[in-house]
Amino acid sequence: MTHDVNPRPAGARRRAGSSEHVPGGVLVSIGALLLGMLLAALDQTIVSTALPTIVSDLGGLEHLSWVVTAYMLAATAATPLWGKLGDQYGRKKLFQTAIVIFLIGSALCGLAQNMPQLIGFRALQGLGGGGLMVLSMAIVGDLVSPRERGKYQGLFGAVFGATSVLGPLLGGVFTEHLSWRWVFYINLPVGVVALGVIAAALHIPASRARHTIDYLGTFLIASVAACLVLVASLGGTTWDWGSAQIVGLAVLGVVLAVWFVAVERKAAEPVIPLKLFRIRTFTLSAVISFVVGFAMFGAMTYLPTFLQVVQGVSPTMSGVHMLPMVAGLLIASTVSGQIVSRTGRWKVFPVAGTAVTTLGLLLLHQLNENSPTGEMSAYFFVFGLGLGLVMQVLVLIVQNAVGYEDLGVATSGATFFRSIGASFGVAIFGTVFTGRLGDKLTDALRGQELPAGAGVDSLKADPRGIAELPPGARAGALHAYSSAITDVFLYAAPVALVAFVLAWFLREDRLRGAVRAPEPTQTLASNPVERSSYDEVARALSLLGTRAGRREVYVRITERAGCDLLPAASWLLLRIARHGHVEPGTLAERNMVPLTVVTQAARQLEERRLAVREGLGMRLSDSGREVAVRLAAAREESLSELLGDWWGPDRPTDLRELVAELGAEMCGSNAERPARRA
Numbered sequence: 001m002t003h004d005v006n007p008r009p010a011g012a013r014r015r016a017g018s019s020e021h022v023p024g025g026v027l028v029s030i031g032a033l034l035l036g037m038l039l040a041a042l043d044q045t046i047v048s049t050a051l052p053t054i055v056s057d058l059g060g061l062e063h064l065s066w067v068v069t070a071y072m073l074a075a076t077a078a079t080p081l082w083g084k085l086g087d088q089y090g091r092k093k094l095f096q097t098a099i100v101i102f103l104i105g106s107a108l109c110g111l112a113q114n115m116p117q118l119i120g121f122r123a124l125q126g127l128g129g130g131g132l133m134v135l136s137m138a139i140v141g142d143l144v145s146p147r148e149r150g151k152y153q154g155l156f157g158a159v160f161g162a163t164s165v166l167g168p169l170l171g172g173v174f175t176e177h178l179s180w181r182w183v184f185y186i187n188l189p190v191g192v193v194a195l196g197v198i199a200a201a202l203h204i205p206a207s208r209a210r211h212t213i214d215y216l217g218t219f220l221i222a223s224v225a226a227c228l229v230l231v232a233s234l235g236g237t238t239w240d241w242g243s244a245q246i247v248g249l250a251v252l253g254v255v256l257a258v259w260f261v262a263v264e265r266k267a268a269e270p271v272i273p274l275k276l277f278r279i280r281t282f283t284l285s286a287v288i289s290f291v292v293g294f295a296m297f298g299a300m301t302y303l304p305t306f307l308q309v310v311q312g313v314s315p316t317m318s319g320v321h322m323l324p325m326v327a328g329l330l331i332a333s334t335v336s337g338q339i340v341s342r343t344g345r346w347k348v349f350p351v352a353g354t355a356v357t358t359l360g361l362l363l364l365h366q367l368n369e370n371s372p373t374g375e376m377s378a379y380f381f382v383f384g385l386g387l388g389l390v391m392q393v394l395v396l397i398v399q400n401a402v403g404y405e406d407l408g409v410a411t412s413g414a415t416f417f418r419s420i421g422a423s424f425g426v427a428i429f430g431t432v433f434t435g436r437l438g439d440k441l442t443d444a445l446r447g448q449e450l451p452a453g454a455g456v457d458s459l460k461a462d463p464r465g466i467a468e469l470p471p472g473a474r475a476g477a478l479h480a481y482s483s484a485i486t487d488v489f490l491y492a493a494p495v496a497l498v499a500f501v502l503a504w505f506l507r508e509d510r511l512r513g514a515v516r517a518p519e520p521t522q523t524l525a526s527n528p529v530e531r532s533s534y535d536e537v538a539r540a541l542s543l544l545g546t547r548a549g550r551r552e553v554y555v556r557i558t559e560r561a562g563c564d565l566l567p568a569a570s571w572l573l574l575r576i577a578r579h580g581h582v583e584p585g586t587l588a589e590r591n592m593v594p595l596t597v598v599t600q601a602a603r604q605l606e607e608r609r610l611a612v613r614e615g616l617g618m619r620l621s622d623s624g625r626e627v628a629v630r631l632a633a634a635r636e637e638s639l640s641e642l643l644g645d646w647w648g649p650d651r652p653t654d655l656r657e658l659v660a661e662l663g664a665e666m667c668g669s670n671a672e673r674p675a676r677r678a
Contacts, residue, residue, distance in 0.1 A: 029143060032197035033136040036099060037159050039187050039194070040132035043071060043106075043125065045167025049304040049319050050180040052463060057180065058115045065430025066119045068301050069229055069423050074126030075133070076419035077222030080271045080412065082131040083138065085213065091139050092202055098131025099195045106187040125184075139202070168304065168319030168326075175315040212268040220260035221271060225420050227253030232427040272413050273406065281401035281509070282410060284502050285394050286417040288350060291499035292394070293421030295357055295492055296387050298429035299325075299364065302485050303380075309463040310369045310482040311376075324377040325384035332388025346393045347508040353390025354500035360386045361496055364489040369475075369482045390503075394418075400509060429488045437484035444476030560634035563627055565608075568601035570631055576611060576620050577628035583617040 047054075047067060055064050086094050105125030112118035174182040231249045239245045264270040276282045300322070307318035332353075340346045360383030367376060398414040399407055466477045554567035563570065576582045588598035602618060605611040610624035620628060 028197060029202040030140065032194045032201065033095075033139055034159060035190055035194040036095065036132045036198075037136045038163065039099075039102060039191055040075070040129035040136075041159055041163040042167050042170070043129055043187070045163055045300065046171040046174075046183050047071075048300050049168045049171035049308075049315050049322075050175045050183045051301065052305050052308045053175045053180045053315060054118070055115075056463060058112070058118065064305075064434075065301060065426045067115075067122055068297065069426045069430075070119045070123040071126035071129065072297070072419060072426070073222075073225060073229060073423045074123040075130035076416065076423065077218065077225065078127050078130035079134050079416075079419075081213070081215070081218045083134045083412075086135050086138055091135050092198065094131065095135040095139060095202075096195060096198055098128045098135060099191055099198070100128070101125075102128030102132060103188055103191040103195075104128075106184045106191070110181040110184040143202075168300075168322045169316065170319075171304075172314065172316035172319035177316075214264075214267045214269055214271045217260060217263050217267050217271040220256055220263060224253055224256045224260060225423065227256065229423050229427045232424060232431060235431065272416070273409060276402065276406060276410055276413060279401050281506060282398055282413070284506055285398045285401075285414055287502055288354065288390065288499045289394050289414050289418040290421035290424070291354070291495055292357070292387060292391055293418035293423075294425030294428070295361065295496055296391075296425075297422035298425035298492060299361075299383065299489065301426050302429055302433060302488055303364075305463075306367070306482065306485045307376075309466070310478055310485070311371075321373070321376065322380060325380040328381040328384025328386075329388040329391070330384075332385045333391055334388075336389050336393060340393060340396065344510070345508065346397060347503075347506055349393045350390045350397075350503040350506060351500065353386050353388070353393075354496055354503050356382060356386030356389060358386070358493050358496040358500055360384075361489045361493040365486045365493070367482070367486050369478045390499075397506065397509075425492070429492070432488045432491050433484055436487050437480060440480035440484050441477060444480045445473055557631055557634040557638060560638060561627070561630040563631065565627075566601055566604055568597050569604045572598065572601045572618075573605060573610060573620070573624060573628050574631055576605075576618055577625065577632075581614065581617045581619050585616065 051064055051067060054067065082094065082098065102125055105121050105123075105128055108121035109118055109125060112121055170186075171183055174180065174186065227249050231246055231253065234249075235241045235246045261274065264272065264274050277286075303322060303325075304315075304318045307313050307321050308315060311321075313321060336349045336353075340349070360379065363379040363382055367379065395411060395414050398410050402410040463481065466474055466481075469477055554570045558565050558567060558570045561570075565573070572582070572584065572587070575587060584598045584602045585595065588595045602611070605618070605624065606613065608623075609621055610627055611618045611620050
């Protein structure tokens with residue numbers, strides 16, 4: 001990207017000439033990737049507001065949590081595998097395969113005739129969704145240089161932030177005005193468009209790096225997670241806790257976990273390197289991430305049921321009622337990120353965040369069928385505030401605690417545990433809810449005269465039957481639903497309290513510049529997105545490297561290089577060095593820089609004999625080339641400072657290449673980029 005000498009309004013700025021434009025095909029491809037990411041991210045949240053209606057239509061309230069859990073568990077387990085296969089065999093065909101799997105799963109979900117079918121098809125949909133997430137982010141690195149990558153990956157983060165708002169709203173709109181099946185059918189036209197654009201416009205290498213894929217480790221960690229979720233969701237409901245089935249699942253989970261540890265010790269490229277657990281910060285962050293996922297997605301699954309069944313609001317309005325929670329999450333995440341960026345202090349946020357999350361769960365427990373909208377909104381906001389405070393910094397502190405070689409896998413590992421926590425939390429919440437609901441409905445309806453066919457089982461299967469009950473029984477049934485749901489939050493509060501205690505044991509190490517300020521929306525994803533260590537540093541450096549502003553970049557490097565030049569003169573000098581010959585007037589026009597500023601810069605270069613005129617253009621003198629080398633070196637030095645202790649004597653070769661490439665691109669144009677590393 002070209003740096004403007006004088007900041008201009010966003011709408012008034014464009015790149016310098018055709019050589020600096022991102023090719024139209026690349027922009028179209030990125031648009032299609034954004035559509036793919038939108039589909040996968042939206043399906044984590046859009047279903048929640050439709051769940052009460054789905055249960056009323058298909059029955060099977062005791063399996064309600066599995067509609068969410070099946071998708072998240074499949075997507076989480078598949079993500080590392082999609083990432084490694086993309087490295088091995090090329091990402092384009094795999095991305096198309098992921099879209100097809102996702103669309104088939106979406107169509108089948110829309111056609112489901114009972115709850116077991118829907119749960120199975122949701123797992124298939126999640127399998128494709130995991131691929132959409134990891135591959136769309138990785139393909140950006142295939143298409144654009146690190147200099148541009150930060151900007152585009154920020155767009156993908158924004159998609160996650162938007163879906164947390166749009167999901168509940170769209171789910172309510174489709175459920176209320178069309179059918180809950182359109183929650184899934186809407187994916188089909190969007191996915192077909194994305195598939196067509198990717199086929200026509202996306203051109204990337206067929207294969208890149210060769211990796212040893214940890215198939216067995218991926219299978220084992222997914223199996224362990226599945227066993228835990230099955231025990232949590234089926235124990236005490238479908239089967240007794242002491243039954244052979246539950247005990248067998250628990251024993252199987254332990255055996256698989258031991259096997260997983262043995263496999264990961266010997267794996268060439270383990271899906272989760274065990275050495276990371278020897279780092280206290282990583283282990284504590286993994287546990288806290290688990291709790292954050294547990295609380296966030298458990299609540300998001302059952303709050304729509306509370307709003308629609310207990311409060312009697314429409315599916316659309318239930319999505320609106322949940323906006324304060326999303327607003328609290330986004331505000332806290334953004335503000336905490338800015339404070340960490342400016343101060344370098346972060347420990348207060350996981351401590352405060354887990355405390356506020358615990359408080360939010362206790363407040364949610366106070367809700368009942370008579371709670372006013374203002375009270376509910378305030379409690380939702382507090383709960384979201386707590387999640388946002390802790391969510392922003394968890395990825396950051398994990399990145400800060402590990403060496404460069406483990407940066408990528410540590411980042412995906414932290415979000416992996418949040419994803420597992422989300423699946424586990426939804427299952428636990430579901431078990432508590434269904435168990436408490438049966439007991440409370442039985443107590444509430446005891447001795448009541450009920451219409452024919454009405455009873456505890458029928459009301460659990462179809463909450464709409466509450467409206468047909470006589471007034472006395474109706475009030476009791478509503479209170480049973482209300483207290484069963486809010487009891488879930490009471491049971492979750494001690495888990496959040498454990499995270500609060502653990503947060504005090506985090507050690508506040510000095511932050512590296514390269515990972516000092518991740519984009520807030522990039523920490524909102526529930527599924528792990530596996531990027532390499534190189535990709536993580538490229539994103540962070542490209543964002544941090546320009547955060548001070550375009551003009552200030554040239555002020556800073558001019559001072560560092562020891563040059564007595566106008567910032568505009570340094571800017572012009574580096575462009576002449578890049579292209580060999582530049583016409584100042586044309587350069588000013590293409591960059592929307594005032595001609596007077598460029599003219600003044602050109603005059604100074606001529607007066608200092610750093611450049612000479614050739615017709616309408618300019619070329620550098622020998623002394624000008626020497627100054628350009630000093631300016632470029634100053635830019636590289638300023639970038640390397642952001643890497644902190646990673647920029648030591650034993651720094652990796654790819655980091656040296658990255659700093660050189662970013663330095664060249666930030667100082668000049670994109671016209672003559674070095675070849676990107678494969």
